[in-house]
Amino acid sequence: QKEVEQDPGPLSVPEGAIVSLNCTYSNSAFQYFMWYRQYSRKGPELLMYTYSSGNKEDGRFTAQVDKSSKYISLFIRDSQPSDSATYLCAMSASGGSNYKLTFGKGTLLTVNP
Amino acid sequence: DSGVTQTPKHLITATGQRVTLRCSPRSGDLSVYWYQQSLDQGLQFLIQYYNGEERAKGNILERFSAQQFPDLHSELNLSSLELGDSALYFCASSVGASDTQYFGPGTRLTVL
Numbered sequence: 001q002k003e004v005e006q007d008p009g010p011l012s013v014p015e016g017a018i019v020s021l022n023c024t025y026s027n028s029a030f031q032y033f034m035w036y037r038q039y040s041r042k043g044p045e046l047l048m049y050t051y052s053s054g055n056k057e058d059g060r061f062t063a064q065v066d067k068s069s070k071y072i073s074l075f076i077r078d079s080q081p082s083d084s085a086t087y088l089c090a091m092s093a094s095g096g097s098n099y100k101l102t103f104g105k106g107t108l109l110t111v112n113p
Numbered sequence: 114d115s116g117v118t119q120t121p122k123h124l125i126t127a128t129g130q131r132v133t134l135r136c137s138p139r140s141g142d143l144s145v146y147w148y149q150q151s152l153d154q155g156l157q158f159l160i161q162y163y164n165g166e167e168r169a170k171g172n173i174l175e176r177f178s179a180q181q182f183p184d185l186h187s188e189l190n191l192s193s194l195e196l197g198d199s200a201l202y203f204c205a206s207s208v209g210a211s212d213t214q215y216f217g218p219g220t221r222l223t224v225l
């Protein structure tokens with residue numbers, strides 16, 4: 001079983017839709033959870049960062065972490081064509097200055113005008 | 114723009130050759146991370162350096178090596194290249210005591 005599982009999609013939605021992206025994980029040591037957005041042929045860009053369980057909201061983006069279920073989500077409200085990209089979940093365990101990230105394979109999202 | 118720079122952007126080489134990828138972290142960041150991204154494996158952690166010292170190793174092949182210099186820039190050396198080494202190689206940096214890693218634009222390596 002992979003440490004982090006993410007549905008690769010592709011996911012295609014109309015503009016204005018609410019998008020839900022999810023990852024599950026198996027390593028209970030993971031404490032830090034991130035969502036990165038990657039446009040084609042570009043480097044990943046940090047979108048959201050959360051520690052432990054709970055919700056975090058930033059504009060149209062909401063990240064949720066449920067450690068009891070080992071499940072994290074990213075919601076995008078009022079999706080825009082500019083949101084079309086690959087979304088990668090990432091996570092790491094705590095400790096010192098060693099913060100290697102374990103990534104999901106990414107979900108390809110297309111928002112159609 | 115994340116502030117992390119990587120050179121070159123593209124690299125085309127032949128099997129058996131050796132290449133060096135370069136990364137300059139964001140100003141003030143002490144940690145540098147290298148990742149490999151391929152279609153089948155996704156984004157995989159290779160190695161981390163913190164203030165010049167190797168701190169963590171991931172799925173890095175013995176043919177690959179890295180170092181971080183006193184000015185904090187880092188180089189990833191790939192030798193005896195194989196077709197399967199063709200991938201995007203990303204460098205990321207962080208302050209050190211933080212999980213917020215900022216990624217560079219990547220180097221696309223093609224091995225023919």
